[in-house]
Amino acid sequence: MNKILVIISFLILSNSVCGKWNRPSYSIGGTNTVGQVTGKAETKKDAAYWKKMAEGMSRALTTHFWGANFEGYSDRYYFNYGSDLSNMTTNHYWPQAHAMDVVVDAYLRTSNQYYLDFYPLWWVGAPKFNFSGKPEDRWWNVFVDDMDWIVLAQLRMFESTKKEAYINKAMQMYNDWIWPTWGPEDEAPWHGGITWKTDARKSKNACSNGPSAIIAARIYRMYDQVIDPGKKPKQAYLDEAIKIYSWLRDNLYDPSEGKVFDNMNASGNIGRAVYTYNQGTFIGAAHELYKITGKKQYLEDAVKAAEYVAEKMSNNEGVLANAKSGDGGLFNGIFFRYFVKLINETDLDLAIREKFHRYITNCATVMAEQGVNPETMLYGGDWHKAPVTGEAVSLTPQLSGCMLMEAMCVLKPLSENKKTKGSKNKQ
Numbered sequence: 001m002n003k004i005l006v007i008i009s010f011l012i013l014s015n016s017v018c019g020k021w022n023r024p025s026y027s028i029g030g031t032n033t034v035g036q037v038t039g040k041a042e043t044k045k046d047a048a049y050w051k052k053m054a055e056g057m058s059r060a061l062t063t064h065f066w067g068a069n070f071e072g073y074s075d076r077y078y079f080n081y082g083s084d085l086s087n088m089t090t091n092h093y094w095p096q097a098h099a100m101d102v103v104v105d106a107y108l109r110t111s112n113q114y115y116l117d118f119y120p121l122w123w124v125g126a127p128k129f130n131f132s133g134k135p136e137d138r139w140w141n142v143f144v145d146d147m148d149w150i151v152l153a154q155l156r157m158f159e160s161t162k163k164e165a166y167i168n169k170a171m172q173m174y175n176d177w178i179w180p181t182w183g184p185e186d187e188a189p190w191h192g193g194i195t196w197k198t199d200a201r202k203s204k205n206a207c208s209n210g211p212s213a214i215i216a217a218r219i220y221r222m223y224d225q226v227i228d229p230g231k232k233p234k235q236a237y238l239d240e241a242i243k244i245y246s247w248l249r250d251n252l253y254d255p256s257e258g259k260v261f262d263n264m265n266a267s268g269n270i271g272r273a274v275y276t277y278n279q280g281t282f283i284g285a286a287h288e289l290y291k292i293t294g295k296k297q298y299l300e301d302a303v304k305a306a307e308y309v310a311e312k313m314s315n316n317e318g319v320l321a322n323a324k325s326g327d328g329g330l331f332n333g334i335f336f337r338y339f340v341k342l343i344n345e346t347d348l349d350l351a352i353r354e355k356f357h358r359y360i361t362n363c364a365t366v367m368a369e370q371g372v373n374p375e376t377m378l379y380g381g382d383w384h385k386a387p388v389t390g391e392a393v394s395l396t397p398q399l400s401g402c403m404l405m406e407a408m409c410v411l412k413p414l415s416e417n418k419k420t421k422g423s424k425n426k427q
Helices: 002-013 047-064 094-110 118-128 144-161 164-181 206-225 234-252 276-293 296-312 328-343 350-371 395-410
Strands: 026-028 031-033 259-264 270-274
Touching: 047 094, 047 350, 047 395, 094 118, 094 144, 094 328, 094 395, 118 144, 144 164, 144 206, 164 206, 206 234, 206 259, 206 276, 234 259, 234 276, 259 276, 259 296, 276 296, 276 328, 296 328, 296 350, 328 350, 328 395, 350 395
Parallel strands: none
Antiparallel strands: 026 031, 259 270
């Protein structure tokens, strides 16, 4: 029945697999314009604008990438790696989690059954098309961070529906497959840390530790909502979240600048590359722990990491680097997912919130005005040049675009619970 409902929804949405989203016109400064390109992101947008942009891009995601939307693939419950059947590879597991995260965003924004209908279908398709699942658990993957992203999506599916099957699976995956890769703490050179990939010589990466800390902290927060959380006590999850975050901060974080380095290899050498998604999950983990413990240091860490991105990594005419395909296409979107939660933290000094508010609004405005095709609502990863109609677009930049537009829909006005500079923060 769910399958039929989704197919009907797609047929209504478009008459072909290349159905176009007609972006509404917006009245800006007395002029009726669609996606006005100004060269500078100076045009102010209201909440209705961002909701229309988010809806357009999220519908474009389900129209152009959801496999079952295309003739001959009625049971392909999977987000294709390229738009309109342009790339059908299934060798990429982790984008499925972020696609589902966008569906959850859209459902939370709209309460529309259209989006909710994807939940049970994705639940079947994601493990089915997982390229490296175990016979005993099709959700398992050789990349620990891929499992992290899947678990984070499962937790959000639970938060938005309260269906325990989602969190039960998330807890099982974390306890069976993710947390066991920690340490051992007496093993040099790492002395802890969550492993990145299970079939390679150990490497402890930011991309496996930041998300794992977020998972443990969120399970701690949700623990009392679960009828049967198992034998593992609630406090153990918080202890693990703190332990993972502390290892990440001690080994891969530069507190003087706010940089999060990529990894520590088997020789103990630090891979010093800095990526926006690692900044984002470091911010997310620090913020989660601040909300639980109230310890000021966590919030200060999150702010420092966010400032590094806004002030040191935004050299593309004030926005982040273009990212048109591959894993990197997702990096910026993951940053914005956790960054907007920090901006909404009213314990921040007002001056910091204002600075971050301006930055994310500018990024979103540049993307909306210059990077998104107004006919297809597709974003190809170039902030300043939209893909032409009919041009193939990769899944990962489209997801980043969706995440930024959805972030703008949850961005709180600065007038809400303002904190002035010097206001008392939690200790």
